[in-house]
Amino acid sequence: MGTARSQKLFKKAEKLIPGGVNSPVRAFKAVGGRPLFIKRAKGSRIYDADGNAYIDYVGSWGPMILGHTDTRVTQALKKAVEKGTSFGAPTELEVELAGLVLEAFPSMGMVRFVNSGTEATMSAIRLARAYTGRDKIIKFEGCYHGHSDGLLIKAGSGAATLGLPDSPGVPAEIAGKTHNAVFNDLSSVRKILEKDPEGVACVIVEGAPGNMGVVRPKAGFMEGLRVLTRRYGVVFIMDEVMSGFRLCYGGAQKVYKIEPDMTCLGKVIGGGLPVGAFGGKTEIMEKLAPSGPVYQAGTLSGNPLAMVAGIETLNQLKKKGTYEKLIGTTDMLCDGVEEIAKRRSVQCRVARAGSMFTVFFTNRQVKNYQDAKKCDLEKFSKYFLRMLKGGVYLPPSQFEAAFVSLAHARADITKTLEAVDRSFKGL
Ligand code: KE4
Numbered sequence: 001m002g003t004a005r006s007q008k009l010f011k012k013a014e015k016l017i018p019g020g021v022n023s024p025v026r027a028f029k030a031v032g033g034r035p036l037f038i039k040r041a042k043g044s045r046i047y048d049a050d051g052n053a054y055i056d057y058v059g060s061w062g063p064m065i066l067g068h069t070d071t072r073v074t075q076a077l078k079k080a081v082e083k084g085t086s087f088g089a090p091t092e093l094e095v096e097l098a099g100l101v102l103e104a105f106p107s108m109g110m111v112r113f114v115n116s117g118t119e120a121t122m123s124a125i126r127l128a129r130a131y132t133g134r135d136k137i138i139k140f141e142g143c144y145h146g147h148s149d150g151l152l153i154k155a156g157s158g159a160a161t162l163g164l165p166d167s168p169g170v171p172a173e174i175a176g177k178t179h180n181a182v183f184n185d186l187s188s189v190r191k192i193l194e195k196d197p198e199g200v201a202c203v204i205v206e207g208a209p210g211n212m213g214v215v216r217p218k219a220g221f222m223e224g225l226r227v228l229t230r231r232y233g234v235v236f237i238m239d240e241v242m243s244g245f246r247l248c249y250g251g252a253q254k255v256y257k258i259e260p261d262m263t264c265l266g267k268v269i270g271g272g273l274p275v276g277a278f279g280g281k282t283e284i285m286e287k288l289a290p291s292g293p294v295y296q297a298g299t300l301s302g303n304p305l306a307m308v309a310g311i312e313t314l315n316q317l318k319k320k321g322t323y324e325k326l327i328g329t330t331d332m333l334c335d336g337v338e339e340i341a342k343r344r345s346v347q348c349r350v351a352r353a354g355s356m357f358t359v360f361f362t363n364r365q366v367k368n369y370q371d372a373k374k375c376d377l378e379k380f381s382k383y384f385l386r387m388l389k390g391g392v393y394l395p396p397s398q399f400e401a402a403f404v405s406l407a408h409a410r411a412d413i414t415k416t417l418e419a420v421d422r423s424f425k426g427l
Contacts, residue, residue: 041068065317117265137178160211179192182369189228207238214357316406333413361383
């Protein structure tokens with residue numbers, strides 16, 4: 001079937017919404033073509049406005065880890081809606097989800113819910129600055145932590161996709177407070193800290209980077225970050241907005257056995273509804289208003305619907321065998337892609353972290369953002385469009401992670417690999 005309806009909707013949307021989308025990476029700008037307008041989704045599939053079905057590996061950029069319209073989540077939401085959608089007052093649901101999050105992330109003594117990952121990292125940095133009395137931050141080139149001013153410096157994800165890693169509109173004074181280090185290069189961090197031993201409030205890093213594509217930390221890198229931050233009295237913020245619950249029940253920090261001072265979460269803990277969270281050591285968190293002087297607030301923070309969807313999602317993820325299944329499916333897919341690439345002599349590297357993966361079109365290992373930027377973006381676009389034609393919906397950017405859900409069945413993987421085989425032909 002064609003995409004006439006999507007095209008018509010996009011034309012209309014472009015007149016009303018900048019670029020026709022409410023988040024830039026959705027516009028398919030980097031891969032050419034026009035975005036599909038999605039009408040509904042179920043399990044591993046999404047359906048566009050023209051009725052075409054696709055096996056979905058975007059999963060709303062991570063939240064839909066159970067698959068779309070999971071019955072238990074949907075039932076729980078239906079019940080919750082009947083009781084009211086928002087009260088602007090505390091509810092038992094916030095206490096319940098906070099309990100689940102703190103149980104899954106023992107490095108956190110307390111947690112505060114917000115409405116997005118951006119709010120979570122922005123607030124965590126404010127708290128770290130207040131706690132240390134310092135104002136510089138260290139992030140890593142190619143990592144993306146949402147769109148707050150100080151973090152849109154050499155940022156990944158959509159900013160890298162559109163070639164806007166340093167967005168206009170960020171005052172030089174703010175940009176000047178952000179240092180960018182090189183991921184997987186501890187000496188680049190050490191150099192900054194040695195030059196400014198009393199000036200850095202925090203280091204923020206993605207638990208398992210996915211916003212330059214999936215890039216694995218080298219053995220000892222995260223541990224080294226922990227040692228350096230401790231030595232210089234710097235708050236170690238692990239941004240697990242994307243990696244949280246994607247590698248195991250908990251965070252990448254559980255896999256590396258690292259105890260960050262603060263953690264940011266989002267996506268999965270809201271089960272597809274707007275959510276974010278930041279938490280950490282109690283001595284830091286209790287500086288937050290109203291227990292302390294650091295202000296942060298939100299009309300819809302802890303929204304009952306987001307809480308219910310999050311509670312149901314985490315309760316499903318807790319079940320025995322979840323991660324064996326999730327990672328087993330991801331490995332089946334990634335191993336299959338590697339086999340096809342070899343057979344069809346396509347130069348690519350398949351990077352995976354738990355239930356996240358990226359096919360990099362390069363023959364070199366991708367250890368950091370500079371490596372990722374050397375990928376053949378034209379080849380990626382051809383692959384993306386061919387896969388879409390083959391009924392497989394991938395993230396429309398080389399600088400993104402793709403996501404596998406518990407709803408992806410063996411038959412989906414077989415169909416996906418058939419599409420990969422066709423798309424790699426003559427690539
Ligand atoms: P949000 O503000 O988009 O909820 O979260 C920001 C954020 C923070 N930290 C990490 C590690 C993230 O990956 C994100 C957001 N991820 C992108 C996908 N790469 C969201 C998709 C989009 O921007 O449309």
